[in-house]
Amino acid sequence: MRTQVGIVGAGPAGLMLSHLLHLEGIESVVLEAHSRHYVEQRVRAGVLEQGTVDLLIETGVGDRLKQQGLIHRGIELSFGGRRHRIDFSNLTPGRAITVYAQHEVIKDLIQARLEAGGLIHFAVSDISLHGLGTSTPAIGFRKGDELRELECDFIAGCDGSHGISRASIPARALKVFERAYPFAWLGVLAEAAPASEELIYTYHERGFALFSMRSPKITRLYLQCAPGEDMANWPDARIWEELQARLATSDGWRPAEGPILQKGITGMRSLVAEPMQFGRLFLAGDAAHIVPPTGAKGMNLAIADVRVLARALAEFYASGRRELLDRYSATCLRRVWKVQRFSWWMTSMLHRFDA
Ligand code: FAD
Numbered sequence: 016m017r018t019q020v021g022i023v024g025a026g027p028a029g030l031m032l033s034h035l036l037h038l039e040g041i042e043s044v045v046l047e048a049h050s051r052h053y054v055e056q057r058v059r060a061g062v063l064e065q066g067t068v069d070l071l072i073e074t075g076v077g078d079r080l081k082q083q084g085l086i087h088r089g090i091e092l093s094f095g096g097r098r099h100r101i102d103f104s105n106l107t108p109g110r111a112i113t114v115y116a117q118h119e120v121i122k123d124l125i126q127a128r129l130e131a132g133g134l135i136h137f138a139v140s141d142i143s144l145h146g147l148g149t150s151t152p153a154i155g156f157r158k159g160d161e162l163r164e165l166e167c168d169f170i171a172g173c174d175g176s177h178g179i180s181r182a183s184i185p186a187r188a189l190k191v192f193e194r195a196y197p198f199a200w201l202g203v204l205a206e207a208a209p210a211s212e213e214l215i216y217t218y219h220e221r222g223f224a225l226f227s228m229r230s231p232k233i234t235r236l237y238l239q240c241a242p243g244e245d246m247a248n249w250p251d252a253r254i255w256e257e258l259q260a261r262l263a264t265s266d267g268w269r270p271a272e273g274p275i276l277q278k279g280i281t282g283m284r285s286l287v288a289e290p291m292q293f294g295r296l297f298l299a300g301d302a303a304h305i306v307p308p309t310g311a312k313g314m315n316l317a318i319a320d321v322r323v324l325a326r327a328l329a330e331f332y333a334s335g336r337r338e339l340l341d342r343y344s345a346t347c348l349r350r351v352w353k354v355q356r357f358s359w360w361m362t363s364m365l366h367r368f369d370a
């Protein structure tokens with residue numbers, strides 16, 4: 016098998032890259048460890064920034080987003096039971112955030128790629144990267160009982176924080192900056208109409224809590240918990256009790272309750288790997304950097320990376336010029352460090368470090 020760009024991972028970074036390359040007339044093949052069903056149901060991010068929304072719409076994958084996305088022109092920060100509204104309309108030139116689940120973006124991108132004849136191999140295993148320092152890199156993988164090799168011009172490592180791409184770069188060629196936080200988030204999806212129209216980020220003496228949503232019928236909530244927390248210690252009644260205690264405001268507002276449809280625990284880390292390229296391998300999204308979710312930045316950053324990468328690859332294929340490719344890491348890292356700083360600051364402002 017041969018293609019121009021071999022992409023490891025069908026998350027937002029890998030799928031968006033494949034879509035952008037297709038629009039530039041560049042071929043790619045995506046290799047994903049999980050099944051299509053799994054990646055289309057996996058509950059992750061929910062907040063898209065304006066730049067992400069604009070890109071999805073401009074590139075023809077924003078129809079469902081335009082119909083179903085909830086546009087928010089502000090957020091609320093709550094301290095001591097009192098809310099403070101951050102009004103995006105007054106503070107920005109008309110920019111907003113849109114609540115639209117990450118797995119819905121994934122569904123839209125997979126459908127667009129498949130309709131355009133794009134190749135995505137789901138449920139592959141034993142992925143290995145070869146010849147990264149040569150002009151003919153290759154990806155080895157297993158599909159069913161068959162071992163295969165995909166030869167390419169370039170490899171995009173879009174396989175998230177636990178993938179093999181970053182680990183395939185020799186340690187001497189990579190600098191990793193990392194910080195683990197002494198807490199995690201317990202997230203729930205509840206069948207309850209959101210009791211507030213906007214997101215509420217809450218600092219409370221019992222720990223951070225976040226009120227968010229997915230649709231007019233589904234509320235998304237998070238609360239700060241211990242990093243190694245066992246879900247067995249969190250029956251639904253305890254989750255509601257804790258959420259009510261932290262989120263209730265002095266004017267009597269409280270979140271509406273309903274059946275919990277899904278719950279999970281997410282650790283909190285900041286990580287940056289420098290540089291984001293090694294020979295013909297380019298890292299994008301969580302494969303290169305992780306931010307704590309407090310700033311709602313991770314997926315947006317993943318999309319920003321692949322926009323830079325797609326432009327650089329387009330220039331290479333159109334003119335043979337390598338300048339943008341050579342500058343890929345430096346260009347991305349300028350934004351990455353700003354976003355790291357913002358996410359760390361927002362996390363520090365809203366969590367208890369001694370809870
Ligand atoms: P991923 O989405 O992790 O995709 C990587 C893909 O690679 C996966 O499909 C994985 O199965 C696959 N893979 C892994 N290893 C291999 C392998 N060896 N071979 C082949 N495939 C492999 N971000 C926001 O912008 N806004 C938010 O509101 C927000 N909220 C969040 C809330 C939570 C609770 C969490 C956990 C994250 C949140 N994020 C948010 C972050 C966001 O979800 C991630 O930053 C985003 O998923 C990164 O996309 P990615 O494509 O880089 O990586």
Ligand code: PHB
Nearest residue numbers: 060061227308309310311
């Ligand atoms: C979410 O709705 O899942 C969400 C919202 C804001 C964040 C993180 C996650 O900061």
